[in-house]
Amino acid sequence: MKFARLTLSLIAASVLAACSSAPSTDGQGAAVEDRSGAASSGVDSSRIPTVNADGSGGAGIAALKDPKNILSKRSVMFDFDSYVIKDEYRPLIEAHARFLVANPKMKMLIQGNADERGSREYNLALGQKRSDAVKKALGLLGASESQLESVSLGEEKPSCSEATEACWGANRRGDMLYSGEF
Amino acid sequence: MKLRLPPLLRRAVPAGLLALASAVAHAQLAIEITGAGANRMPVAVAAFDGENTLPRAVTDVVRADLERSGLFKMIELGPTPMGADAPVDYPRIRSRGADAIAVGTVSPNGGGRYQVQVRLHDTPKQASLGSQAMVMSPNQYRATGHRIADFIYEKLTGEPGVFSTRIAYVLKLGSRYELQIADADGSNAQTALASREPIISPAWSPDGSRLAYVSFEAKKPVVYVHNLATGQRNVAANFKGSNSAPAWAPDGRRLAVVLTKDGQSQLYSVNADGSGVQRLASSSGIDTEPAWSADGMIYFTSDRGGSPQIYRVPAGGGDAQRVTFEGGYNVSPRPSPDGRSLVYVSRNGGRFQVTLLDLASRQTQTLTDSSKDESPSFAPNGRMVLYATEIGGRGVLAAVSSDGRVKQRLSVQSGDVREPAWGPQPRN
Numbered sequence: 373m374k375f376a377r378l379t380l381s382l383i384a385a386s387v388l389a390a391c392s393s394a395p396s397t398d399g400q401g402a403a404v405e406d407r408s409g410a411a412s413s414g415v416d417s418s419r420i421p422t423v424n425a426d427g428s429g430g431a432g433i434a435a436l437k438d439p440k441n442i443l444s445k446r447s448v449m450f451d452f453d454s455y456v457i458k459d460e461y462r463p464l465i466e467a468h469a470r471f472l473v474a475n476p477k478m479k480m481l482i483q484g485n486a487d488e489r490g491s492r493e494y495n496l497a498l499g500q501k502r503s504d505a506v507k508k509a510l511g512l513l514g515a516s517e518s519q520l521e522s523v524s525l526g527e528e529k530p531s532c533s534e535a536t537e538a539c540w541g542a543n544r545r546g547d548m549l550y551s552g553e554f
Numbered sequence: 555m556k557l558r559l560p561p562l563l564r565r566a567v568p569a570g571l572l573a574l575a576s577a578v579a580h581a582q583l584a585i586e587i588t589g590a591g592a593n594r595m596p597v598a599v600a601a602f603d604g605e606n607t608l609p610r611a612v613t614d615v616v617r618a619d620l621e622r623s624g625l626f627k628m629i630e631l632g633p634t635p636m637g638a639d640a641p642v643d644y645p646r647i648r649s650r651g652a653d654a655i656a657v658g659t660v661s662p663n664g665g666g667r668y669q670v671q672v673r674l675h676d677t678p679k680q681a682s683l684g685s686q687a688m689v690m691s692p693n694q695y696r697a698t699g700h701r702i703a704d705f706i707y708e709k710l711t712g713e714p715g716v717f718s719t720r721i722a723y724v725l726k727l728g729s730r731y732e733l734q735i736a737d738a739d740g741s742n743a744q745t746a747l748a749s750r751e752p753i754i755s756p757a758w759s760p761d762g763s764r765l766a767y768v769s770f771e772a773k774k775p776v777v778y779v780h781n782l783a784t785g786q787r788n789v790a791a792n793f794k795g796s797n798s799a800p801a802w803a804p805d806g807r808r809l810a811v812v813l814t815k816d817g818q819s820q821l822y823s824v825n826a827d828g829s830g831v832q833r834l835a836s837s838s839g840i841d842t843e844p845a846w847s848a849d850g851m852i853y854f855t856s857d858r859g860g861s862p863q864i865y866r867v868p869a870g871g872g873d874a875q876r877v878t879f880e881g882g883y884n885v886s887p888r889p890s891p892d893g894r895s896l897v898y899v900s901r902n903g904g905r906f907q908v909t910l911l912d913l914a915s916r917q918t919q920t921l922t923d924s925s926k927d928e929s930p931s932f933a934p935n936g937r938m939v940l941y942a943t944e945i946g947g948r949g950v951l952a953a954v955s956s957d958g959r960v961k962q963r964l965s966v967q968s969g970d971v972r973e974p975a976w977g978p979q980p981r982n
Contacts, residue, residue, distance in 0.1 A: 481773065490906060491885040491899060491928060492754050492973070493799045494855055494862055496775060497812070497819035497840040500796050504818070522814070523774035524796045528752035554773040 435471070436550055442467045446548040448506055449541065452487075455501040457509055465506070468548055469513030476516065481554045482506045483547045484524045485531075487540035496526030506546040582966065583740030583951070587622055589961030594627040595710060596651050602658035602670070603637035609692055612670060615699025616656070619717040620706060622739065624960030631655075638671040644680040652677055656706055667691050672702050674709050683709045696741060716933045720977040721940060722746075722756040722765055723951060727969040733767060735782060738933075738976075740964045746782055755799055755929075758977045759806050764826070765975075766790060766800035766809055777811050779826050790828045801844045801852075803869070810834060810844035810852060821854060835867050835874060847889035853877065853896065855885045864898055878911070880918060886929060890936045895956070897921070897930040897939050908941050910956060921958045931976045932956075942972045 435441045448461045457465060472478060484503030486495035503522035510520060532539035599616050620626040629652040636642070636657040647655050658672040673685040686705045690698045700717040707715030716738055725732045731753045736743040747753060751770040758765060763782060768775045775798045777791035791797035795814035802809055803823070813822050813831075821834040821841045835841055839858035846852055851866045856874070858865075864878040864887045878884040883901035890896065893913075900909040900918075905925035911918050926944040933940065933953075938960070940953045945963070949970030953962040965971065 483773070490883065490901070491843065491855070491862075493812070493843045494840070494885050496754075496796060496798050497842045500814050500819055501840070504814075521774075521794055524814075525752075525770060525775075526754075528754065528770060549773070 433550075433552075443471055448502075448546045448548075450502050450505075450544040450546070452541070452544065454544075455498075455505050457505055465509050466513060469510045469515050472510060472515035472519050473513075476519065479519050479521070479551045480510070480515070481549045482510075482520065482522045483529075483549065484522065485529060485543050485545050485547070486524075486527050487543045488527045488530060488535070489540070492526055492528070496524045496528075499524030499526045502544070502546045506548065582743055583736055583964045583971070584966070585622060585740045586963045586965070587624065587961070588952075588963055589954075589959060590624040591955070591957075591959050594625060596629050596653050597626045597706070597710070598629040598631050598647060598650065598652035598655040599706075600631050600636035600655060600657045601633055602660050602672070603635040603640070604660035605635065605658075607662075608660060608668065608695060610695045612660070612695050612699045612702065613658070615696050616703045616706070619700060619703035619715075619739065622962060623707065623715075623717075624955060624962075625707075625711065638673045638685060642675050642677075644675070644677050647675075648677045654683070654706075654710060656702070658702075663689050670698055670702070672705065674706055696737065700737070700739075713937065714935050714979065716935050716938070716976075716979070718980050719934060720762070720980075721951075722758065722975045722977065723942075723971050724753050724756070724973040725966065725969050725971055726949070733765070733780075735765075735977075746780060746785070747787075754973050756973060756975045757800050757802055757809075758975055759802050759826075760804055760978055761806055761981055762978045766802065766826075768798045768800070777809070779809070788827060790826060791822075791824055791831075792828075793831075799842050799844060801846055803846055804848065810846065812842045812844070821852070834869075834871075837874070841865075843886055845888050847893050848891060849893040851889070851893075853887040853889055855887065864896070877913075884909075888931050890932050890956070891934055892936055895936075897932065897956075899927050899930065899941075908939060908954065910939075910958075919958060921954045921956070922952070924952070929973055929975075931974060933976050934979045938962075938976075940974045940976045942974055 435443045438444055442464060445464055448457060482503040484499035486499040503524055507520045507522035530543045532542040597620060599613050602613055605611055617628050621628050629650055638657055638659040654674060654676055656672055656674050660668050660670050663669040667689055669687060669689050671687040674683040676683050688698060688701060703717040704715035719738045720735055721738055722735050725734050731749045732745045733747040733753050733756060734743050734745050749769060749771050754768045756765050756767040765780050767778060769778055775796045776789060777797045777800045778787050779790045780787040790809055791811045793813050793815040797813055799812040800809045808823050808825055810821060810823050812819050819840045819842050821844050822831055823834050824831045837856055837858040839856055841854055841856045843855040844852050850869050852869050853864060853866045855862050856865045861882045862885050863876060864884050865874045865876050867874040881900055885899050887896055887898040895913060896911045898909055899906050906927050908921045908927045908930045909918055910921055924943040928942045930939050930941040938953045938955050942949060943952050949972045950963055950965040951971050951974045
């Protein structure tokens with residue numbers, strides 16, 4: 373088991389390094405070891421998802437809505453013309469990957485978005501690159517292909533609708549939705 | 555999967571639906587002419603003999619159509635009717651400045667229907683250019699007017715008119731989306747699909763009976779094919795990932811679509827019923843926005859070379875060839891009906907503008923002076939290009955002639971209009 377965990381941890385570290393422009397060395401990648409949840413000791417209990425045999429309901433789902441739990445955060449923001457997951461989203465991606473591994477029946481829809489400039493269909497394709505980046509990171513951290521679907525909403529569902537740099541930035545994002553939320 | 559949707563609103567609105575009718579009128583597209591051709595031919599359309607027995611005048615529709623084309627200057631002759639077979643006082647018409655005059659007769663044809671006969675005269679040559687007769691019920695006065703305008707347009711320009719065609723577009727009203735169909739002059743708007751989720755990329759089947767489009771009602775982009783007369787629709791592409799950018803093959807049986815089921819956005823073709831998916835092209839980048847040309851090519855947008863540019867590939871397979879080279883952002887290609895030119899959106903500085911490329915000479919022309927143009931499509935005669943743009947922060951439709959001179963704008967009192975697609979010639 374220990375070997376398996378170490379391997380996953382190494383994969384996770386290399387994935388996130390590959391996905392980020394400036395690889396971080398702050399050791400947060402170690403959080404991936406918590407993926408087996410309750411069996412470990414000495415970890416922050418607020419981060420331990422409850423495993424449900426039937427894959428739905430229970431405290432694990434509650435964690436997804438608990439504003440104090442990182443799992444309640446679902447958005448990954450991207451830079452202009454970029455499809456790279458930034459360092460600051462590593463803990464978020466790791467937490468969701470752990471949750472998916474612990475809840476193998478849980479499915480996730482990842483919706484990529486783009487800012488409004490230019491062609492709607494080309495922006496749809498750019499949004500897809502963002503959702504694919506999130507999907508790839510989650511997959512390499514252990515979530516299974518059958519749990520994940522990456523799609524794009526293009527420029528059609530902006531979270532902010534002004535023609536400003538700040539607004540465009542807010543619309544370059546990937547959102548993670550779980551079973552029952554889409 | 556088959557869904558039953560409400561059929562298109564009937565033309566005759568029952569009295570109980572008047573409130574709905576006024577709501578529809580509020581969302582009516584209003585057309586405005588913002589530029590005209592340099593040399594407009596002076597033409598007169600006389601009041602038709604017997605026309606005053608109809609509830610609405612057919613010739614008002616004819617004059618508005620011809621005026622809006624930007625190619626004709628309408629000469630007013632006053633209310634005196636002139637019958638289709640009455641002798642024409644050529645010197646008098648000539649002295650009023652008209653190079654051509656249309657005259658006509660409206661007569662009862664039994665069963666509440668009318669026969670409308672129209673004749674067109676060349677006044678300098680003092681000769682008839684031909685006549686046409688049609689039968690209509692009184693509530694078909696607009697359709698009859700469009701057909702007469704098409705007859706006059708074709709006789710005088712040698713090209714088919716497009717006054718009897720329809721356009722599709724998406725109206726966004728607050729958080730609601732409606733896929734609407736209207737006559738080419740913006741009148742008679744009817745809603746084919748209403749949704750809380752976005753609708754994009756409507757594409758007309760070659761026979762004008764169906765629309766393919768992308769709807770986000772399933773929280774992801776799915777391609778549907780929608781029969782306009784029955785409201786029946788089916789899923790044409792709902793694979794894992796995104797499904798978008800439908801384009802009809804000229805035979806009306808297959809669609810090019812963009813799927814992400816195997817990775818990045820790539821081109822595939824499917825039957826209109828969703829069966830028989832096949833790969834059309836492969837690249838390591840994004841391939842999207844396919845459009846079939848009359849000469850068997852598929853034009854599309856790809857960023858395989860680093861920036862989005864337009865490419866084409868033979869529909870039957872083969873190597874992709876790059877088509878645009880100027881600038882760093884050229885998207886949304888649509889070939890002209892004769893296959894000789896291409897319209898697309900080009901980024902010039904920070905402005906997105908409709909651009910025309912002559913495929914033989916490689917000459918390009920920017921057709922608009924706006925800055926947020928999207929989704930160009932040719933009229934079926936190739937004379938005008940319909941596109942979406944933004945004016946005062948609102949989405950409007952606009953049309954520009956392929957020489958850049960004639961300009962029209964279509965907008966609604968409230969709401970955003972976007973994603974236009976000009977329909978084919980109606981089949982008789």
